[in-house]
Amino acid sequence: MPIAEKVPLTVISGFLGAGKTSWLNRQIRAGLPRNSLILVNDFGAINIDAQLIEYQDERILRLANGCICCTLGGTLAEQLAQAMRMEPRPSALYIEASGVAEPARIADIARVSRQLSLAAVVCLVDASQIDAHASSRYTGTVWRAQIRTADQLHVNRMATDSSRRAGQLAALRVLNPGARLCLEGDQASTPDDRASTALDPTATAPVLAAANRVASRAPTSAAGHAWRSASLNYAGPVDAIQLEALLQQYADVVLRAKGILARGDHARPQVFQLSGSRTSWLPARPTAAGNQLVCIGIGGPRFDALIQQLEALNPTDSPQPVPVR
Secondary structure, three states: OOOOOEEEEEEEEEOOOOOOHHHHHHHHOOOOOOEEEEEEOOOOOOOOEEEEOOOOOHHHEEOOOHHHOOOOOOOOHHHHHHHHHOOOOOOOOOEOOOOOOOHHHHHHHHOOOOOEEEEEEEEEEEEEHHHHHOOOOOHHHHHHHHHHHHEEEEEEEOOOHHHHHHHHHHHHHHHHHOOEEEOOEEEOEEOHHHHHOOHHHHHHHHHHHHOOOOOOOOOOOOOOOEEEEEEEEEEEOOOHHHHHHHHHHHOEEEEEEEEEEOOOOOOOOOEEEEEEEEEEEEEOOOOOOOOEEEEEEEOHHHHHHHHHHHHHHOOOOOOOOOOOO
C-alpha cells in the first residue's frame, strides 16, 4: 500500500489583535495550494475569526471556547484526524491559533506525526504593542514565547520614526535572532534586517531592556485572576459610541474585543475590532452571521463589571465568561 505524502502544516500565531486573520486573508488572495484546509481556533464561545476568513467555508474547521495548545490530545487531535480522512486529502494545512496559544506545542504535533510535516511557524507582531507586552506581567511571557518559537516574524503597525522603528526591530532580534523578519508594506514579504544594523542606542535601550527582561510572574494569572472571555448576542443594533466608551473606560482589563454587529446608523452589519487602544469598524461580508461581540481580558471584578454593562446594551442572552485556562 503506497504511503501518502505528509501534509505540510503552517502554524499562525501572534498575540491577541496582532493581525493573524488579516495575514491569512492576504495569503488566500495570493493563492493557497489547491485543497488547502484552514483550522481556526478562538477561545471565545463564538468564533468570530472564522467568519472573517475569506475562504471556502467547507474547507475551514472551527474550534472555539478554548485554546487548542491546551487540548492537544483532545479536540485538536480529533480535528486533525478528521482532516486526514477527508477526500480529497488536504494538500496543505493552516492552523490559526488563538491569541494566547503557545505555538511550540502545536508545532510539536507536526514534528512527531507520520502524516504531517512542519512547513513554518509564523508569528504576527503588532509593533505598536512591543513596549506594552515586553513590560506586562500579564501578557509578557506568552508574547515572548510566541516570538521565540517562530521561524517567520511578520511585523505590522511599525513606528514612522526611523530611530523608534529600529528599536522595535532590535527588540525582536533580541528575542529571536534567527527568524525571518518580514515587514508590513513589503508586498513580497521578504526578509528585512536592514534596520537592525543601524541602531540608535538612545532609542533602542528602553525597548531592548524590556525585551530582555525575564518575566518572573505567571502570564495568565494576576492576583489570582485568570484571563477570561465573554461572548454576547445582541437583539438589536448597538450604540457604537456607547460601546467604545465602555471599552475605553475598562481599558486596563480589556485585551481584545471583536464582533460582527448591527449599528443603528449603518444599514449593513459592521465588523468591530478593538486591539490595544485602536478601534475600527468595517462593513461585514454579506454572508457574515450574527449580532455578536466577544471580549477577552483579565478576569476579576472590573472585567465582570464591564460585561454587566455590555450586557445592558440589549443582549439576548446573558454572557458566559469562560476562563482561558
